[in-house]
Amino acid sequence: MKSSYQIWIFVLFFSFTRNSIRVRSGSPESNSVSYMLSCGASGDATDADGRKWSPDTKFLSSSDKSATATAQYQDPSLPSTIPYMNARIFNAASSYKFTVPSKTRFWLRLHFYPSTYNNLDPSKGIFSVVANGFTLLNNFSASITAKALTMAFIAREFSLTPVESGVVNVTFTPSAEQRGSYAFVNGIEVISMPDIFQQAAALVGYSDQSVDVQSSCLQTMFRLNVGGQAIPPNNDSGLTRTWYDDSPYLFGAAIGVTNEAGKNFTIQYSKDVTQDIAPSDVYSTARTMGPNPKVNQNYNLTWVFQIDANFTYVVRLHFCEYQINKVNQRAFDIFVNNQTAQAGADVIGWSGSQGVPVYKDYAAYVGDQSGDEEIWVALHPSISMKPEYYDAILNGLEIFKVNDTSSNLAGLNPVPSAMLVKAEEEEEDKRVASTGFNFGPLIGGIGGGVAGCSLAVAIFAFVQTKRSKAGGIHARSGYWLPLYGHSRTSSGRSTASGKSNATSHVSSLAAGLCRHFSLWEIKHGTKNFDESQVIGVGGFGKVYKGTIDGGTEVAIKRSNPSSQQGVHEFETEIEMLSKLRHRHLVSLIGFCEEDGEMILVYDYMANGTFREHLYKSNKPALSWKQRLEISIGAARGLHYLHTGARYTIIHRDVKTTNILLDENWVAKVSDFGLSKTGPNMNQGHVSTMVKGSFGYLDPEYFRRQQLTEKSDVYSFGVVLFEVLCARPVLNASLPKEQVSLADWALHCHRKGTLHEIIDPHLKGQISPECLKKFMETAVKCLSDHGTDRPSMGDVLWNLEFCLQLQELPGGLVVAENKANDAYATHTAMLGIEEEIANMQGDEQSQNVVFSQLVNPKGR
Template sequence: MISKTDILYSLILLSFSLNTVHVHSKDSDSYVISCGSSSGGTDSDGRKWASDSQFLTSSDKSNMATAQYQDPSLPSQVPYMSARIFNSASSYKFSVSPKQRLLVRLHFYPTSYNSLDPSNSYFDVVANGFTLLHNFSASITAQALTQAYIMREFSLIPPQSGYLNITFIPSSQHDKSYAFVNGIEVISMPADMFKPAHLIGFQDQTVEVQSSSLQTMFRLNVGGQFIPTTNDSGLSRTWYDDSPYLFGAAFGVTSEAGKNVSIKYPPEMPGYIAPLNVYSTARSMGPDPKINQNYNLTWVFSVDANFTYVVRFHFCELQLTKINQRVFDIFLNNRTAQKSADAIAWAGSIGVPLYKDYATVVNDRDGDEEIWVALHPSVSEKPEYYDSILNGLEIFKLNDTRGNLAGPNPEPSKMLQEAEAAAASNFSPPPESKSKGEVIGIAGGAAGGAAVVAAVCFVVYIKKKRKNGMESGMGAWLPLYGNSHTSTISGKSNTGSSHLSSLAAGLCRHFSLSEIKHGTKNFDESQVIGVGGFGKVYKGIIDGGTQVAIKRSNPSSEQGVNEFQTEIEMLSKLRHKHLVSLIGFCEEDGEMVLVYDYMANGTLREHLYKSNQPPLSWKQRLEICIGAARGLHYLHTGARYTIIHRDVKTTNILLDENWVAKVSDFGLSKTGPNISQNQTHVSTVVKGSFGYLDPEYFRRQQLTEKSDVYSFGVVLFEVLCARPALNATLPKEQVSLADWAIHCRKKGILGEIIDPHLKAGPPINPECLKKFSETAEKCLADHGLERPSMGDVLWNLEFALQLHENPDGEAVVAQDKANDAYAIHNSTLTVEEESTASEATVEDLNTSAVFSQIVNPRGR
């Protein structure tokens, strides 16, 4: 049953989200126009809207129309009761400054105009080459969001031409389709509103936000109330209450600036970043340090997949005055955005506002279309108070490489349709239009009209979504709660551990926590053999004497349940001599542990440089490269599906006690393109390690198995030259090993950069070295089509080994032996494929951050 309290609460939320008011910018390059109106008009807040007629281009063939029905939740008749209808592509043209960004707002009220069916309206909106909306249905969106009208806000780069053209294009995918718009705002904004944002997950990598166009997805006054545009700092923005977006019952506590706290912008921060009202309120975790250490203050937002997002955090310390009193970590989608955030250390004083921008990529793996923002006290910094604080939050979507900002239409769930039917049976539709004052009266305590229908839909939606988890992606501006995302708080899964355990139990061995503790001497520090992004790696003993590597989750790790599940699924289904073997797992009492074969000789990298290990001989290096190539060749061709590793590097090639190379770390792996469907690549966001990244994949975000080939080419030169893939301490031209090695080879001076230990050892057959370096160079071709397959790479390395072992023999003999070795390897592929054919298929590969290296791992 839906109580009156639920309805009233929903109506209050609805009134906050729908009753948006504005202030008129005084800038001469700013426009506020009512579309489809011959004279414009004044809205209920006294704001003047001009007619749109003078801004239409000469080729326009549009029609003016008036809405046949006024929904009582509309804030004003202007601009929503008039509309411009387009049956073919038509444009508006505005004269603007070529030096300032433009804030563009589009207003839509989907209802019947001139007897047109609003459900037939699908259209695109393009502004100066950027696609703002594609196949957009205001009707579907309004139904999904339970709102009468829709507003979309964009920030566009300065137009060099001095003009802004906004074109409305009816969709060709639907019969009787038309485009429409009710109101357009174009407001000049400072060109420096955005600065480069740190891209989380990539060291020292930033996103040049100022060169991109953006869509505003969320704008929240954290810990405070709704802020109308009349109280905004010159840009007519609306700030919403953050509480509907909080995850779970952990709401924390809210506070506001006391009488003795004066909030003042610092000299370097302009007031237009956010109004003072945002910085005068805050949300923190609460007074109990023990409770605070065991949960995250978390917000969840539904977004469109396959875009980069900038998350802007607004901070202002309102209570504390000293550094290290309140220090906390910031996480975005379980990845660390900022360690040891301290508002006082950043701002220098209490009551001083500041903001920080971080960029993150949201892809479509596992249907992930959410951004999780989480704050947690920095226990390692030992602050005076174990707490965190946030004053405001904004999320912006950046255009992709095609200049696109458009996401898909939401899919109205059955629960909303059921709620509408239930509402219709209890409430009668309004007999006639009501004024704004009457709408407020309804919200205050009545029961009737579309606002109540929307409120009932909203309550049912929230209740069912809390119970069942989110359905399809809902758009921005709707208060959303999300339960379906698996979250790890202090190392404990919020959702069913039983699901992971039951899934994993059918794939590999389950260990009890007592077995794990016994095998590691209760996780004794003397057993630690490495530390990585997921946690510590221990040398352990199981079954009375078998040595294993045991990887234990760190509760504060930025990696979590998804990676745990991915590693189990991947390595349990893949079996090959040159792939690392997963023995089993443990998930008990909040612990997440993986058990692997023990790799006695660690990673390949630690035998090349920056360690005290004896140098490898040339033959050893060749055999290790061949082993790794065999493992990758199996992934590309021998497994049931093509698998692209996506993070090939020397720390992900492990060596057992017999120096057999095994490829590890499958957290970024992804199934390859479906050849039967004529796919040539997989479109996905760029992930991997700098220095090894395929430049074509980086530019185009199109992944193929040739991306692994490029990374392996870097590995080959790393083996030959015994230096890192990137070394920032070297001269600029030498920083990238790939670029420097190719340069030296073309100049005929490759011998000058070869590992000195190789030069001092037994001489290398020149033909062998030539074949090896030639293979590495071909792997590093700029275009994937020009690179060899991993099978070709493997054969060439087999050939190089035969040339090394038969320095005085004929090349034909070496070729025959290479053919024999390659044929034997291919025969094992068939055996391996048959052995895994009965197992579950590898089709749900997780592309999240990796479970990186088993021995002496390094964080990504």
């Protein structure tokens, strides 16, 4: 027997328009209903968003012997006391009865807050829910689910088939397998919905088979606005659906680019696709693969979803072209679970015109033979179609679970990890000790959500554990869910473990763009910060090698717990990196801010820092070509910060320890704790306190306390000499004139003896033409005045020229007469340049991406 572990979590209450009609039981003449019941409440009540909830008493069967109760503890992440603080408790099977229009589909939404009611043990709240013969939940434990998903409260949405009688019975039954079990519910919504499932869904892998969605009962698993912001219910044409951000489900670093139609662009709905299918906000934003056709042909744009096994799922993809207007300009293949769902998809070919939305439904059965229990959706340019642009597009995505042949939709309960259970027990012990009164095992207080804005920007948690069975209740392991929150009703931020943190240093926008780890996840991944896991120490604190999600290697940077000096650096790192994605920038996976800890989680860089491969280590010396390629990669990352992101970003701490190397020796610029947003068009600098690392610090910045992007150029010039000479930038053991590498290198260059201080390991490796150009570039970077230094784009051009000179000495003719801004030349060499679109949506900055696709030229 099962209870579903994975659902679409609607953290907001699904706002309704205030003038919507509330139909009483026994009003068959109306073609719509909207019931919002606060179960166990004694009268009408209004939630924090101003919506009215009614008591549930008149909808209960006459034989009902249930009890009402109030939760003994209010979790700080609850968006409102209504409907979650009141509950209806059932000790025997009991039913609600609703009058609905016949032959009309409707949403059924159930809300649960597993807290302590009437001194009942939350762990005994195990029950089933059946609606008109369909099993929606079976041996469902809200307590277990809240623990495993680190959520304080749970909401589930079902789309039920029309009923001829016009009556819907929803029955709650305590589990027969658990002695002393009971059922409860905090809120119920019954909402009429249009019939949006009129077409059969093609069964992937079977050309002649389809799934009849119209006659099926469905559970909403995911509903995503791809490439755009979350859409709240009151922006969904009165249909009260919530569309969430898709970024938590993207697979890998190749996440494409997001874009938006112009403000004056109008979505042209048709009789087949109306706003009932999806609101215009879904169709006016999209995620595409990017402007580089060669890159696009070598990767898939992929989303991964964790689901229940042994069910059929309908994957609905929403499309609308607002960038191109001809057939075969953009054609792509669609894959669902590694099987071709659609070859040569052409949105213009389907819709016939720009701005006309279409959707496609595909069905896939997911068994448990492989144990993965996932749905993968991938897009790839159609090579065989030879389109004008090798690209793909997606505007929206929904996934629905279809009832099985026994009219069942119930999955399995998730399994909380042992670390989580222990953490909750410790938390409860602390709370009881501090208050002197035991409120019981407060699952709701411990399994908190992540606070966010009312638009509910998403972050996610993905945990893999082994399948197990405990206490007679079937358990399911593995989940991948976004954790949403609501900040307007809580004075502080609620962490993923449910602990309120009123001194959060991270904006809700930045927090919504990356994953929020709980402290127990971090401790588990680092073996409780075992010293054997330490792979580095910096100004912020120690860096640990760790694992997440059952084995993924990550780098975990932990601030010194006894110091608050890293607060600004912690905040800046998240604010900067959460909005940037680039091949040569280290990827920030997420953060943890709990119990005074400030922890950052990054992709693991297998080859460590650039410096440890240059000197002061036992590692083999890098070849000159390797050093040159790594320098070029770092220059690309810095060049992107200066000119490719929405605003100029000045790194302010460029050095070889902040250039990391992945397993393929690709350079990644890291450590954005000191970074600053650059000056605007009317101001050439940023006035700020001098910060950075001695030896790399721009002397002009030090003198004038005026920061420009040329300060990064100076620091990078020091890096270039570090690469060439393989010695520390400051060495107090040397004679005074040699202590500073920058000063000594410039001195040697003036005297014509620079070749004497080159790393002996490079003897005979560097071609004279390459060496001359490299030294010339490094010297220009160290010019005393910023105006005399090259731009980062010019530095990149020169280094790429050096590589060509090295590979083809004497045989290469390259025109060196170039404009000061060589950005157009550089962009063609940069590879993937992917930026998460600013969440506030600037039309010009977002549309410029596609302008390069149509007119390939420098940004």
